[in-house]
Amino acid sequence: MQLLQYVIQQTNLAEKSVSNTLSLLNEDATIPFISRYRKEMTGNLDEVQIGEIVKIKETFEALEKRKIAILKALEEQKVLTAQLTQKVKSTKDSITLEDIYLPYKKKRKTKAESARLQGLEPLAKMIMSQRVNDLEYTASKYISNEVDTIEDALEGARFIIAEWINERTDIRNNIRYQLERFATISSKVIKKEIDNEKAQKFKDYFDWSESLNRIPSHRLLAILRAEKEGFIRIKIEIDTERTLQKMESRIIRTNNECATHIQWAIQDAFKRLLFPSLSNEALSIAKEKADQSAIAVFAKNLQQLLLGAPLGEKRVLAIDPGFRSGCKIVCLNEQGELKHNETVFPHAPQNQSLDAIKKISSLAEAHKIEAIAIGNGTASRETEQLIKKIQFKNAIDVFVVSEAGASIYSASKIARDEFPNYDVTVRGAVSIGRRLQDPLAELVKIDAKSIGVGQYQHDVDQTKLKKSLDTVVESCVNIVGVNINTASESLLSYVSGIGPKLATNIVNYRNENGSFSSRNEIKKVPRIGGKAFEQAAGFLRVKNAKNPLDDSGVHPESYFLVDKIAKDLKTNVKDIIGNKEILKQINVNNYTSETIGLPTLKDIISELEKPGLDPRAKAKVFSFDKNIKTIDDLRIGQLLPGIVNNITNFGCFVDIGIKESGLIHVSNLSDSFVKDVNTIVSLQQQIVVKVLELDVVRKRIQLALVK
DSSP: HHHHHHHHHOOOOOOOHHHHHHHHHTTTHHHHHHHHHOHHHHOOOOOHHHHHHHHHHHHHHHHHHHHHHHHHHHHHOOOOOOHHHHHTOOSSSHHHHHHHHHGGGGOOOOHHHHHHTTTOHHHHHHHHHOOSSSSSHHHHHTTTTTTHHHHHHHHHHHHHHHHHTTTOHHHHHHHHHHHHHHEEEEEEOOOGGGGGGGGGGGGGTTTTEEEEETSSSSHHHHHHHHHHTSSSSEEEEEOHHHHHHHHHHOOOOSSSHHHHHHHHHHHHHIIIHHHHHHHHHHHHHHHHHHHHHHHHHHHHHHHHHHHHTOOOOOOEEEEOOOTTEEEEEEEEEETTTEEEEEEEEETTTTTTHHHHHHHHHHHHTTTTHHHHEEEEETTTHHHHHHHHHHSSSSOEEEEEEETTHHHHHHSSSSHHHTTTTTTTHHHHHHHHHHHHHHHHHHHTTTTTGGGGOOOSTTTTTTTHHHHHHHHHHHHHHHHHHHHHHHHHHHHHHHTTTTTHHHHHHHHHHHHHHHOOOOOOOGGSSSTTHHHHHHGGGGGGEOOTTTSGGGGOOGGGGGGGHOOOOHHTTSSOOHTTTHHHHHHHTOOOGGGGSSOOOHHHHHHHHHHHHTTOOSSOOOOOOOOTTTTTGGGOOOOOOEEEEEEEEETTTTTEEEEEESOEEEEEGGHHHHHHOOOOOOOOTTTTEEEEEEEEETTTTTEEEEEEEEE
């Protein structure tokens, strides 16, 4: 089967759309570029659909690579026939492919192999024929120096038969069906760990059982983690008796002595070979599905976080709060450049609150501060209350900002390169302030796994997780667009077609030659050829350029079209940008061609209406309940303001201003059934919650969504 047909079968998309998308991918076009600037070719496929084609393409290519390796191995064994070649080539999935290869796969020394070396394979074949009348007499002929007794001969023959049964595709598929439909997964605590303090978070799984095909992804990952940490044992089970009966009905045709030995071989094959292998396979498949679900949750959360509301180009005073070590303060200008830093000690044990108030007030005035960002870690609430006591000369908004991953950034090479003369505390405070100004620009500097907006991210396939999260970051960066004259290397590296090396070249060129004056100048950057420019240009913004389209999402390849539209309207490009009245006069049908259709034209008109518009909302001030400082201050029935700080398949976690986040279980999000938590809440959403249950010992808070 060819790749095109394979993708069409898997996606049910139009052949032309798939064919053109595959061609673009083979030309190294990126997903953001294809979805944004090649809509006519793809039939207006979005990033999700193109991403699915990419995954299916990778699966197909991996399958084809494995087929080549298997065919080569079979040829080397001199067992490859035309029929076997066709069988391998026509296989559509890896499980079937490996089943075909199983009888020929080189094995370590097995019981069956030892029996073959003892010359017992002819006896096994005779038993399987089920036509032998006097089995003991027949088996006696195989007694030798290596086979002492008749029973030894029969046992060796059974080992060979068990291996044959293990290699039968129909048998394997039947057991797979039983596992898929009826398997249960159960867990039991290891007795010596029952009182282990670390094991208590897995207490729910000390004696647990449920259907393997219905277990939610988060629960399976929790059980597997508990097993990995040595607190529980898990077991996969099916109805063994029923499965053995089905196997016997497929193999045994007589009622003679041979049937008895085949029955024993079936039991041996099932217990020793088939079930251990296929139950592990079933668990592996369930784990893979759980990984996919958890990765999808993480990806969705990360997207919401990266596209979080920016404050914009405002002067910010950022505080990384602390008790004994003090509060690290930094002042940033509109572009996020560090202008001042120092430490104050308003809290215990120093309690120098008056000095801190004077200093913060003085800095706010000296640096014309427009907003204050406070990290949400230790001493956050106390620092927020201190700030709100200060009578600033000008109105200053106060924001509490997530510190997740800030410590990772502050110790990273990126941070050291940015601030070689400052310690980690200063870098961390800078990161907090910049997150308020532009979450996307700052968070791309941190390994996405460190941001902490997923479920069981350390338990899932790390390669797949990284790939998924990198795709999300790339998508978000290109949705927003990047100012090429202010963007960091980290941010530029995620622009379509750029990557880390070209990002470094862009920054070096900028440092040596000053700001870019046009998109066309980007071509002067070393190693940026025509292909890289084509992929990147539409997502890079040049502010105050001579051509106003350089600060828009209109791709340079379409500038000629905008010029033509302006000429037809008897005006110039500059005058039609943002002028909705003039833009209403455009008849898009007059400008369609073989390469430019209505989707692209509508995008261009939309961009001309609001060029370079940031699709993100604006940051809003939020205040926690000032009376709630610790979990001990909570009471059942209280209504509290909160911010959604993590979303999972089983609900969402809410920051209510204390160390512990509360959980709104999916059942408490709405009066009706909720299939997807994201349809009810989004990350960083400001909500009101009701306290339902408190477990102070285990530090667990159950909440319900009010509004």
